[in-house]
Amino acid sequence: MTAALLLLAGGLGALQAATLLAALPFCLIMLMLAIGLIRQTNADLAGITLSDAAPAVGERLRRLLVPARRDDILRQLRDTGEPALRSVYEALREEGWTDSELVLTEDAIALSVGADSQRAFSYRLTPRSRPLAAYTALEASEARRSVAWYLAAQSSVGTRARDLTDLTVEQVKADVVAQLERWRLG
Structure with missing residues (x-):
């Protein structure tokens, strides 16, 4: 009935416009599902468990915009x-890992365990930048693009740096412990 009214009122163009408008919410849902799938796949490949406690929606939107x-x-x-790293370091010392070390610099924090052995574990937090997407031909070269900064976590277990921006102290501790587990089992 509605389609017939649209055809009478504006022809095929009005019907097409209404169809596109009605499909827009589903497009957004599909986009969020695709992002979630990619995020979980990357976490599975890295061998980490994604935490359910994510930053607040407002904080995540602010970070996107x-x-x-x-x-x-x-x-x-x-x-x-x-x-977070200090808490893990102190827990390691209490458990008898006396060869663990916490190094603080102005722009990095590093935790190392088993420095005396051949197979040491290291975990490092540093700020890193990445170029933002280019939307015009003038912005295409990386030298002209603006950059976004993120908190990168790199461990001796994984090869890729992980983005820990906006995570809580508990979530960072959970990531360190997960990487320690992978180190001990590997």
Whole structure:
């Protein structure tokens, strides 16, 4: 009935426009499903478990729309990364891992375990940048593009750096422990 009214009112163009408008919410749902699939696949390949406790929706949207600056990531490194790695370091020392070491620098935090053995474990948090997407031909070269900063976690177990931006202290600790488990089992 509605399709017949649209055909009478504006012809095939009106019917096509209404169909596209009705499909838009489904496109957004499909896009979110694709992002979730890619995210979970990458986590499976890296051998990590994604935490259910993600940052608030408002924080995630802000991060999508306004890229983080280096100062934001350094603040997060100091406020989130340092307490998390310090907590894991102290727990390791209490468990008898006396050859563990925590190194703090201005722009990095590194935890190493088993430095005296041949197969040592290392976990490092550093700020890294990546170029934003180019939307015009003028922005195509990387030298002209703006950059977004993120908190990168690199361990001796995994080869790729993981993005830990906006995670809580507990989530960072969980990531460190997951990487330690992979190191011990591998």
